[in-house]
Amino acid sequence: MNYKSTRGGELQNSTFATLHGLANGGGLYIPEKLPEVKLTYDELKNLSYQELSEKIIKLFFTEFSDEEIKNAVNNAYNNTTFTDENIVPVHKLNEKVSFGELFHGRTLAFKDLALSLFPYLLLLSKEKQKENKKILILAATSGDTGKAALEGFKDIDRINIVVFYPKNGVSPMQEEQMRKQLGNNVEIVAINGNFDDAQSAIKVIFSSEEFKKYANDHNVMFSSANSINIGRLFPQIIYYVSTYVNLVKAGTIKPNEEFNVVVPTGNFGNILAGFIAKKLGIPIKKFISASNKNKVLADFFQTGIYNKNRDFYATNSPSMDILLSSNFERYLYYALNENSERVNELITNLLSGGELSVNEEELKNIQNEFYGEFSNDDETVNAIKSVYENYHYLMDPHTAVAYSVYEKLDNSNLDKNTHTIIMSTAHPFKFPTPIAKALGIDETKNPYTILDEISETTGVKFPEKLTEVRNSEIRFSNVIDKADIQDFVKKYIKDLK
Template sequence: MTTFHSTRSTTDSLTSKEAIRKGIADDGGLFVTDSLGETKVDIANLAGRPYQDIAYDVLHALLPDFDEDELKACIAAAYGDQWSDERITPLKPVGDDYILELFNGPTSAFKDVALQILPRFMARTTPADGDENEKIMILTATSGDTGKAALAGFADAPGTAITVFYPQGKVSQVQELQMTTQTGSNVNVAAVEGNFDDAQSAVKRIFGDKELAERLAADSHVVLSSANSINVGRLVPQVVYYFSAYAQLLEQQVINVGDEVEFVVPTGNFGDILAGYYAKRLGLPVKHLVVASDKNNVLFDFLTSGTYNRQRPFFQTISPSMDILVSSNLERMLYYFTEGDTRLISMLMNDLKQWGAYEIPDDVLAKIRHLFGCGWADEDQVRAMIADCWTKNHYVIDPHTACAYYVAQQMPRDPLTPRVILATASPYKFPRVVNEALGLDATGTDFECMDVLARETGTAAPAALRALETADVRFDTVVPIDGMEGFVESAAKAL
């Protein structure tokens, strides 16, 4: 029986459905299972299979208390006509590498892979205390992409509501409009005076506020849960696309069954790359996982020194979804690399909270570095890589993918090991930055920039992004950090 408990203690013993509904453990830890990897996925049977079939094998191994019919229904609803490519995450050769496109979903970002299925998982969970009227309010802070993908997934989903906070002035115009124009009777959006880390820390505090939880339950029959990658139901669907990439490499006869592959992943909160580690535990032949950071290179410093220090300047960059100094999912990786030492994890996270930094033992760092590589790109390098990729390959990448593309170019190449770069967002989410990098006109609105980009590159803007220009803005609230709790309470009362 697969059970889940906190990274910081083993007192919980939850099913995957309970862990998904709850989102975050009572002690502030993230849910993990000690059975990770006990069930392997058969890689000999991957080539030529549709994404949905691969998803079933992977998710069945990770979330065994969803029965076959439930899981197949969730997968069919999540990976259907709302995707612009039937392969869901197509793999494309770009130069000597391969790019795994994760942005063909309804909001043009990789978060769709998980956030199209998470509401379907949630709908198949039941209230812990049998309250028939209980509603789950999804509460999430976003650095740009999670917010819209979660809103699109949960809008009007039965038994749920969603409240999203984003840092005011620190997301692109397109990202902001994607959130503030969201339709649905159960959605709420507010900008926050502060950066993403401020907002995410406040959300974690709200989750830990017992008195608030009691008031929400008594007054509104509402319990809070998360759609950030701190929720295990958000993390595990991302494991699927690593297997899908491998299946496509097999199909294209680039590799034989059992050959190793490297993945280069732009990441801020560490969920996207942690999914690659889960894939390795499930039997995927992953040689290296390379963390690509932007100028907020806290993960690079950690992976090279063993010290995690968030007491550093925060940079607002042209890759805003990675402008993060507290990478939540690192906690899960540390749990597995310390052989499940919950006392140590608890101490490290306490140090981070109290002092803004922690240091891991040398032997743990050595183990991590055996699998994880790292690199980072500054903004000039990001712009240069967008131009380089277009000039050499006639392929347009967004600024986040460009961080990974840069890091890949800096790495020594093993001709026998294919390298897959994860492309996390459509370039049309950041049309101004992309146009500037390509030397195109970037003087008009973001929508004029989209039209220029489409005309000059022969590509097409995703229809949902282009239509934002005329969509009605529904949400214009700005709250201070200490006003977030009150906003949540008001949203719950309005349900």
């Protein structure tokens, strides 16, 4: 399978696209043509998560042999990397709503599902491309990608990874997880800025010929761990396929019956993977993009205008504190009938003036499948409280944003007679403060003390992976200004042994 840029240009194979991450000119790689398959329940129902993974990965990475894919998948998804044998279990809340639990991996967040497999895809791509340079992975994180990427790539030979995160823009537990990360090839840097500042700086580095030459002179090449990379994006399709199968197996829906999906959305990779799953035959009726107070996506799906010229808010769902969603460009490509020229025009407007807008007809077509809504911090806490009191089920704040959004919608935007799956993106214990507030626990105490009380109150077991973090020493304390990211990367390259 060949890949091209969302903005047009040369074709590359999957190994080149995986290794390099970003296309020339700053566009994102997308398949020249999506696989022409129509996945059915009958062909999927007897497959394990691992076998489903092999089936999906083969569609998008045709340069790999069946054996190479099988080995990669079995290394990524097993009982040492995930604590639930289903990998992504489905929890039925009531007759109308279920949760797809994406948080049973090593770092307790949905990013584990792709970042457990991605390192193997990257190493295979490096081998196929006969690339001998050291790889430097640069990643920006709003909370969960950082730890999952660090865990996935730690101590891999000839690969180094540097993660940048907003100093005051992640939860205490997310920061603890990153600052205590083990590995001889990892670096974690806090910035005085927000996620968009870090992501934009990294995109400049990836697109800069000067930076590429500097890296090349030091026998280094750049790659990415964010979902701008196809090796990160396409493994996320798997859990939408498995969720459909599990909904049918549980008797919640019938084979071929449509269901809705609500996704807490920041950088747009998660919900985009679901959109592609629908293109492959999974019977998803409507996608709801759920935002927090940084509601740039919710506004777009309601008005057709994407305007990032607005105040940035630090919320209690920090992984969604994003104003410039990278994978949104890929979605635009498909929403606008794969018209690269139109995408290039709109993205140029967005990057130069901070705003893009689709026309009335384009918006109407978009709203047939997508809609957006937001919930603020108070509504998020109230959702956590309500669901716990009524169902004794504990949600993290991102999942709570999605649930709150679901509750807000009426039948004009979402058919609630159709079963809805909410993609639950993180374990609630990663976010002690909003959970404590919802449960009436003193939120001013030490985060671990708060979590002990939450565990005692709810009966939810303290996750083993957080116990490991609790007992570890802090290794990283770098804090730099957002304007110094590029200089930091140059020095890091220079000092690489």
